[in-house]
Amino acid sequence: MYHYAQPHPAVTTDVVLFTIRAGRLELLLVRRRHEPFAGCWALPGGFLDIDEDLDTCAARELEEETGVRGVYLEQLYTFGAPERDPRERVIAVAYYGLAPADTIEVQAGSDAGAAAWFARDALPGLAFDHARIVELAHRRLAAKLSYSTIALQLLPREFTLSRVQAVYEVILGRPLDKRNFRRQLLALGCLQETDEHQRDGNHRPARLYRVRAPQTVAFFK
Amino acid sequence: MYHYAQPHPAVTTDVVLFTIRAGRLELLLVRRRHEPFAGCWALPGGFLDIDEDLDTCAARELEEETGVRGVYLEQLYTFGAPERDPRERVIAVAYYGLAPADTIEVQAGSDAGAAAWFARDALPGLAFDHARIVELAHRRLAAKLSYSTIALQLLPREFTLSRVQAVYEVILGRPLDKRNFRRQLLALGCLQETDEHQRDGNHRPARLYRVRAPQTVAFFK
Structure with a gap:
């Protein structure tokens, strides 16, 4: 009408x-x-x-x-x-x-x-x-979180995967399995390894990553 | 103001x-x-x-x-x-x-x-x-398509994976690799195998599937 x-x-x-x-x-x-x-x-x-x-x-x-x-x-x-x-x-x-x-x-x-x-x-x-x-x-x-780099906006230019996981856990409000998280995150293809490492407390040095491209990830490529 | x-x-x-x-x-x-x-x-x-x-x-x-x-x-x-x-x-x-x-x-x-x-x-x-x-x-x-069962609304109650792929290809407007598509689709965990098969033209009988639960898929479980 x-x-x-x-x-x-x-x-x-x-x-x-x-x-x-x-x-x-x-x-x-x-x-x-x-x-x-x-x-x-x-x-x-x-x-x-x-x-x-x-x-x-x-x-x-x-x-x-x-x-x-x-x-x-x-x-x-x-x-x-x-x-x-x-x-x-x-x-x-x-x-x-x-x-x-x-x-x-x-x-x-x-x-x-x-x-x-x-x-x-x-x-x-x-x-x-x-x-x-x-x-x-x-x-x-x-x-x-599962299909974009939105959470990486909260991170510095270079970061460890532990730090990314911490951001995800805070937003989701629950702990994530470390191995699964890393596998899924890296499979998104939006992170790039650097040659740098950072020492996290008493742990052995952890590799630093940066964002390859701050964009939404296409799942069915 | x-x-x-x-x-x-x-x-x-x-x-x-x-x-x-x-x-x-x-x-x-x-x-x-x-x-x-x-x-x-x-x-x-x-x-x-x-x-x-x-x-x-x-x-x-x-x-x-x-x-x-x-x-x-x-x-x-x-x-x-x-x-x-x-x-x-x-x-x-x-x-x-x-x-x-x-x-x-x-x-x-x-x-x-x-x-x-x-x-x-x-x-x-x-x-x-x-x-x-x-x-x-x-x-x-x-x-x-990559994180929900929205496309399955177009299918009958039981369907072959080829039929699902055809729907995806029409919506995306491009062909998909059969093996990758099946792997990714099944990894979403929203389909359930049946014991039934259907003959597609001259091909060997293809298994029929149905939707397990018509819902959005959580990626980071």
């Missing part, structure tokens, strides 16, 4: 930004200054300007509310349950990203009374349906 | 429905009855009702415009470039699906002057940015 003249919903973008700090998977939240859910923690985000691109809106709202800029964000999913916002119909285009904590400086701004990192497994109650958005973002991130 | 009172965009859902017919990957298009792009082919879709769920809108618009109902659709991506619709700002939440042609009856309705299947590699010029939406849907479908 031709609904062109019907009332339009509001559209927001909301961002789930993950990092790893002190061996934990954490994400960035802001404390809402305004109703609804004033005082409650929520994902950084806000309303789309009428002439603004969706990606631009996600980056702008993230920066306005948390001071964080220049991180790579990817569209996750669009949430549109009719009752998800008590004010009016609001469609939320959710984004997610993964960035090294040491490159990020957080500073609350505009609609946010505060901005802070929270461990994914110890989140406060979240405004709206943001807990569902976080859950999907975590599932997508975990799934993406 | 607090954009609550600003003008709102329109929101649509648009559907890329794939099938395989006569050994070709095809998708369902409708001929637009109204401006803009009147007379042009486009994806089935239309405006969201203000109290309607996104998934419901996708299914409703597909049925209204093509008569097709009851197919499984998954959200693909949300397209929101500011100039993508000449009328006003329109955000398109795109969906895609894959269904067996022989279960689908197509019949044009409402805003669509006609509805028909087109081969993916011989599409007419499409309205709006629908060519980009189709391209992303095809890439997503191809990527999904």
Whole structure:
């Protein structure tokens, strides 16, 4: 049917930004200054300007509310349950990203009374349906480990395989078998051996690797 | 910032429905009855009702415009470039699906002057940015072959591995090495051998398989 003249919903973008700090998977939240859910923690985000691109809106709202800029964000999913916002119909285009904590400086701004990192497994109650958005973002991130180099964004230019495994284990929230992990990771074909080694504590020197090409891996070649 | 009172965009859902017919990957298009792009082919879709769920809108618009109902659709991506619709700002939440042609009856309705299947590699010029939406849907479908049982939706309950390979080759648009394909497919762990065999033309009888569990495959177990 031709609904062109019907009332339009509001559209927001909301961002789930993950990092790893002190061996934990954490994400960035802001404390809402305004109703609804004033005082409650929520994902950084806000309303789309009428002439603004969706990606631009996600980056702008993230920066306005948390001071964080220049991180790579990817569209996750669009949430549109009719009752998800008590004010009016609001469609939320959710984004997610993964960035090294040491490159990020957080500073609350505009609609946010505060901005802070929270461990994914110890989140406060979240405004709206943001807990569902976080859950999907975590599932997508975990799934993406198996066919992309997304987790390698958290590593320095050269790294040992133990360090990669530690990142995977933190994101997946469980230990991985060392031999299977290495076999599967190397089979993705995205790592390149270097001639360098690094001494890990009391262990014998471990080889350093680097990323061959930071891209998605084609499984059926 | 607090954009609550600003003008709102329109929101649509648009559907890329794939099938395989006569050994070709095809998708369902409708001929637009109204401006803009009147007379042009486009994806089935239309405006969201203000109290309607996104998934419901996708299914409703597909049925209204093509008569097709009851197919499984998954959200693909949300397209929101500011100039993508000449009328006003329109955000398109795109969906895609894959269904067996022989279960689908197509019949044009409402805003669509006609509805028909087109081969993916011989599409007419499409309205709006629908060519980009189709391209992303095809890439997503191809990527999904490597970690899900999505392609098995096109097969009968029991099937030979040659038949699975044929479906993959049609979707990917290129031949696959038989031995590698079988090894990788079986390694996904989603197929179950039966004790039955089927004679394929002059070849020796080929074993029949069935789907163990129609789910996404976890790579890092």
